[in-house]
Amino acid sequence: MPQRTERERTPREVQRRRRLKRVAMGLFATVAVLADTGAAAAQAAAGSEQITITTPPAGSDRWVADRSLGRVLPDPASAAPRDVAAFFASLGGPAVDRLVAEYPLVVGNLDGVPPELRYRANRIAVAAERDRARARAADESLTKAARALAEARANDSEHLLAEGRQILAFDPRGRGLVSEVYGDLAAAGRVSVVVPGSEADLGHFDQAADPLRSAAGMGRALYEEERLRSPGTRTAVIAWTGYVTPVGLGPDAVTSRLAEAAAPRLERLLAGLAVTGRTEAPPALFCHSYGSVVCGTAAPAIHDGTDLVVFGSPGMGVPDAAALGTGVRVWATRNPSDWIGNVPYLEVGGLGHGADPASAGFGSVVISSAGASGHNGYLSPGTASLRNFAELGLGHYDEVRTATRRDAG
Structure with a gap:
């Protein structure tokens, strides 16, 4: 029977439904705050609804209208990565150079473009954003707060321009989206993708004080562990902050709205990797916290035996692994001191993310994840979780250590 809209319900039903949602949201936020001390409470108070980014980057309209090559350029909004790859393979060097220079945000974010071209394009795009932010920081007509934010954006962008960094995607809209590659992506036989959770954006992409709170820190840790476990294997790791993440413990953290966007x-990223690399197996996905909601939402569209590893998960939006479809193998872990374990694993009126992926059923x-501590400690040196993640990324399934009662606390 189709679900009735609010207009079709009686006033009493509408009021009851809205009250239920408020109670459920309060329950989730309260439990999470109590579990993670005063710092989480401050985050919850500051939490705000985020604006999703689902459209192509700046310059796409001009790109679509460009006929200077005597042919139609692939539409960033709809072109399949395979068609994008074929288009770029058909171009000569001068044409490629012009497109990279004139449309860096388009080329740098277009799945199906060879990685090296994306790195080149994104260096141009990042440098342009740094210069724009520096100009704003020096503009005395702006408020002191606006100038400080601009200076922070300039510094964050400058860090991405350090020698040797391989920026696979960069979009300065909103809080900023950025993804980075560790290793030789074009030649790697095994590829791992880290999908982070809340607070991941340009400003938090790479944190020196506490690296494992950042996507870059997690990506580097996984890449180094994979190299340690199998020095002869060609591996690459992508730290993928390719979506707008929740901020704090507000409404976005307890709904799937951002994950659905x-x-x-994520699906396009995987499709692009399939046509631009030489992988021996589908990329393994390592999904932390709210990132596991993203991976769970994408899972039914993945049909190639992908390893999906979730850690510190609030749920994946499903009642069990079978609901994720047949295309993924699900691995999960949560350490006893991770506060996420105190959040209710249920879904009520669109709030919450369903069952616990690390539960027996x-x-x-x-x-x-023996040795790991807290919500962000899963990739700490010497932990069983980091070692397990590396073995999974390498496809060494016989080396993976399953959990014991002691691990679960």
Whole structure:
């Protein structure tokens, strides 16, 4: 029977439904705050609804209208990565150079473009954003707060321009989206993708004080561990902040709205990797916290035996692993001191993310995270979780250590 809209319900039903949503949201926020001390409470108070980014980057309109090559350029909003790859393979060097220079944001974010071209394009785009932010920081007509924000944006952009960094995607809209590659992506036989959770954006992409709170820090840790475990294997890791993440513990953290906007972007990334690399197996996805909601939302569209590893998960938006479809193998872990374990694993009126992926009845393979501490400690040196993640990324399934009662606390 189709679900009735609010207009079709009686006033009493509408009031009851809205009250239920408020109670559920309060329950989620209260439990999370109590579990994570005063710092989380401050985050919850500051939490705000985010604006999703689902459209192509700046310059796309001009790109679509460009006929200077005597042919139609692939539409960033609809072109399949395979068609994009074929288009760029058909171009000569001068044409490629012109497109990179004139449309850096388009080329740098277009799945199906060879990685090296995306790195080149994104260096141009990042440098332009740095210069724009520096100009704003020096503009005395702006408020002191606006100038400070601009200076922070300039510094964050400058860090991405350090020698050797490989920026696979960069979009300065909103809080800023950025993804980075560690290793030789075009030649890698095994590729891992880190999908982070809340607070991930340009300003938090790379944190020196506490690296494992950032996507870049997690990506580097996983890449180094994979190299340690198998020095002869050609590996690459992508730290993918390719979607607008929740901020704090507000409404976005307990709904799937941002994940639903993110999932098609993740699917396009995977489709692009399939046509621009030489992988021996589908990329493994390592999904932390709210990132596991994104991975769960994308999972039904993945049909190639992808390893989906979730850690510190609030749920994946499903009652069990079977609901994720047949295209993924699900591995999960949560350490006993991770506050996320105190959040209710349920879904009520669109709030919450369903069952616990690390529970016995979910249907995932529960792996050890012995030695890990807190919500961000899963990739700390010497932990069983980091070692397990590396073995999974390498496809060494016989080396993976499953969880014991002691691991679960």
